[in-house]
Amino acid sequence: MNAAEVRRFFEQLRAADPEPVTELNYNNEFELLAAVMLSAQSTDVGVNKATAKLYPVANTPEAILALGEEALKGYISTLGLYNSKAKHLIGAARMLVDRHNGKVPRTRKELEALPGVGRKTANVVLNVLFDEPTMAVDTHIFRVGNRTGLAPGKNPLEVEKGLLKAIPPEFMQHAHHWLILHGRYTCTARKPRCHLCPVAAECHWPEKPNAIS
Numbered sequence: 001m002n003a004a005e006v007r008r009f010f011e012q013l014r015a016a017d018p019e020p021v022t023e024l025n026y027n028n029e030f031e032l033l034a035a036v037m038l039s040a041q042s043t044d045v046g047v048n049k050a051t052a053k054l055y056p057v058a059n060t061p062e063a064i065l066a067l068g069e070e071a072l073k074g075y076i077s078t079l080g081l082y083n084s085k086a087k088h089l090i091g092a093a094r095m096l097v098d099r100h101n102g103k104v105p106r107t108r109k110e111l112e113a114l115p116g117v118g119r120k121t122a123n124v125v126l127n128v129l130f131d132e133p134t135m136a137v138d139t140h141i142f143r144v145g146n147r148t149g150l151a152p153g154k155n156p157l158e159v160e161k162g163l164l165k166a167i168p169p170e171f172m173q174h175a176h177h178w179l180i181l182h183g184r185y186t187c188t189a190r191k192p193r194c195h196l197c198p199v200a201a202e203c204h205w206p207e208k209p210n211a212i213s
Contacts, residue, residue: 001149001166005202009150010171012198013178020177022128025051029104029129030096031059036124037089037116041080050076061093061102088116106130120156123176133172135163140183141176147187149204 001009023044026032031051039047054075058067072086079085092114096102104125105111111122123136137145137156141163145151151162167175186193194200194209 001202001204003166006150006166007168009148009199009202010167010175010178012202013182014171014174016198017178017181020174020181022124022177023181024048027055028059030061030102031055032129033092033104033117033121033125034059034064034089036121037092038076038079038085040085040121046079050078061096064089064093065097085116091115092117104129123160127173127176131173133169133175135160135167135172135176137163138180139189140187141179143189144179144183144187147192147205148199148202 022032024032024035024039025048026035035047035051038050054072057075058064058072064072069086069090072089073082076082076085095114096104100110105114106126108119108122108126111117111125112119117125120136120138123134126132127134127136135141137160142153142156142159145153145159145163151159151166153159153162163175163179164172171178182199186197192205194203197203200208
């Protein structure tokens with residue numbers, strides 16, 4: 001995809017949804033961090049159902065620690081990998097209290113030092129909470145980057161670097177959410193909705209229908 005096509009691609013996504021937001025529910029910085037940590041191999045809908053019960057009981061690092069790991073598991077047991085997620089969330093809460101006065105840190109290095117927080121989670125937190133132009137490559141963005149020709153890559157980091165290089169700065173703040181939502185609802189893994197796609201004209205997917213109505 002050339003530079004002109006990339007610009008049109010994001011102009012169309014922006015026109016369709018000027019101010020995209022995360023579909024994870026949260027009311028403070030720690031809630032967002034915890035929700036993203038819980039979202040690994042789980043849907044946002046599933047995470048929101050779990051946190052709707054958890055957050056009224058514990059929605060700060062201190063409250064999570066007071067709740068304890070076993071009780072925490074009871075609130076998130078509907079999510080995949082809930083045992084390890086509970087362990088990581090307790091560990092992250094402890095580090096936040098001990099090293100950051102209970103606050104979510106604002107640097108990638110400090111975020112990735114937290115148990116259970118990898119590059120993708122750190123990118124989401126930096127983008128959503130602190131307005132940094134990061135790109136968190138999940139399965140949806142990985143698929144869109146490769147399928148459309150926007151930023152082909154063999155792994156998430158390759159796609160991330162390709163997107164950061166290809167996307168004009170004016171679109172970077174919201175690009176992460178545009179691409180996730182596009183992959184989640186339009187450019188789906190099975191039976192992509194090409195007939196409804198706002199960026200079909202720019203897409204290079206070889207299997208794309210020739211006639212886009």
